[in-house]
Amino acid sequence: MLKPLARRSAHVAYAIRDIVQRAREVEARGRKLYKFNIGDPNTFDFRPPKHITDAVVDAMKDGKYTAYAPSDGDPELREALSKIEGVPASDIFVTSGLSEGIDFLFFSLLDEGDDILLPMPSYPLYNTKSRIYGGRGNFYRCDENWEPDLEDMRKKIGARTKAIVVINPNNPTGANYSRRTLQGIADLAAECKVPIIADEIYDKLVLDGEAVNMRSIVKDDTVLISGNGISKNFLYPGARVGYVAIHNEASGALSDAVLRLCNARLSVNWEMQRGALAAFTMGTPHLEEAKQKLRQRRDIIFKRLNEIRGISCAKPLAAFYAFPKITDARWKSDTEFAYSLLEKTGIVSVPGSGFSEGLGGNYFRLVYLAQPQVLNEALDLLEKFMKGGL
Ligand SMILES: Cc1ncc(COP(=O)(O)O)c(C=O)c1O
Known part of the structure; x- marks a missing residue:
């Protein structure tokens, strides 16, 4: 029999990957996933130089x-x-x-x-x-x-x-x-x-x-x-x-x-x-193209998120993350929001509370590395979800 684990193991949490188990279950039920939870450019159309x-x-x-x-x-x-x-x-x-x-x-x-x-x-x-x-x-x-x-x-x-x-x-x-x-x-x-x-x-x-x-x-x-x-x-x-x-x-x-x-x-x-x-x-020949792609995707997500009722988002100025605020009070917590969003749309996000307990449970993080067409598809779904149409 295994004796009880070290208490410190309970301190380990990693919200970015924690949602993955639930996403797998949703995928097994046949839903297409939009994996906007992990900041890995190579999951999308980016490659190292x-x-x-x-x-x-x-x-x-x-x-x-x-x-x-x-x-x-x-x-x-x-x-x-x-x-x-x-x-x-x-x-x-x-x-x-x-x-x-x-x-x-x-x-x-x-x-x-x-x-x-x-x-x-x-x-x-x-x-x-x-x-x-x-x-x-x-x-x-x-x-x-x-x-x-x-x-x-x-x-x-x-x-x-x-x-x-x-x-x-x-x-x-x-x-x-x-x-x-x-x-x-x-x-x-x-x-x-x-x-x-x-x-x-x-x-x-x-x-x-x-x-x-x-x-x-x-x-x-x-x-x-x-x-x-x-x-x-x-x-x-x-x-x-x-x-x-x-x-x-x-x-x-x-x-x-x-x-x-x-x-x-x-x-x-x-x-x-x-x-x-x-x-x-050896220099950074890849950066111009990478930043141009990121800028285009950032512009899409920033504009569209702010057009959706119940969501507002500060403009991301760097990296590839958006951290929108949920201004609609329908959900008790950002975790409930993120899991419901996953079930209804296949969008995998990370609840804001995974990054901080003190934010009031009103945020979620989206990675905007996906190609514009995929981003737009997911944002259409998010819009429908916020309107209560899913
Ligand atoms: C702010 C920040 N610091 C550190 C890391 C870890 O980076 P590395 O892949 O070099 O371990 C990440 C990864 O996402 C990050 O976002």
Whole structure:
């Protein structure tokens, strides 16, 4: 007999995939699904640039890369990232997607009762890792365009706040923060002496406005941990290559902790890291077309969502997510809304409460990566659903 599981396993939730089981049941009953729940460009008509996959193939043919890679990452890749981030290569750690980097950071920073200040809403992995490592839930509000509320952020920074997470461009809201907001966050972090964790995994997918990296703004005495990877910007989520770059951490304690975690898990797939090296050193020829497709799809979803009674949506400015508000009071919660939408239309979305408990249960997230015709088909169904006609 299996003894009871560790209590921490109950802390693991991942709303983006949790709805999939129900979607499978709906599909088994013969309904066509619109899988707008997972932000994976390759499920639709996007593919990683050829020079990256070619580099992976070349690495596979070269026996050297079948070995364990150095635990902190391929030396050439770390060198290239060190130039991009402006930190010594010894402060760059290649991880299995940024996901693993987030795990290593939260593992290293949080003791029971500490907190890492998170945006509300937030990418769910942050909430999960915070709970697993005993973090106290602490969240800053955002305004109606999903820009962080600096006053609220200031109020929430306490004696045990170990870091502030800034996800820009943002998942799930599609926001691209203004330089002014980012400067405000940097100033606050300097004043309160709190490190910033800047998740910039979508920083090349800005559709409107300028792309501003936190590293170009923070003061020299603010510890900044930048996270990035090739899953989104280079359309290669299956490669599972990301990294964290630690800026301005004079003691070296955090780098040492992250290095030990890297050592303990041996390495990230080396062949894929060679693909990442091509990504970060050979330009971005794919971006123009990718952004043009995203812009067209963003325009469709933004316009049409706001034409539907009972729904309103702030304009997504980056990445590939829309986070509409349900202004119709027919549903008791956003979970009830999302499951009913799935049953009646086949649209797989993610209830907003999966990204934050504190939003009042009025939101859902849609991924708008699908081709225009598919998007329009789904939006026709959503419109009918909202009119009560399904
Ligand atoms: C904001 C954000 N951070 C991190 C990740 C994880 O990225 P990776 O595929 O590099 O693990 C995602 C994935 O969707 C994300 O949206």
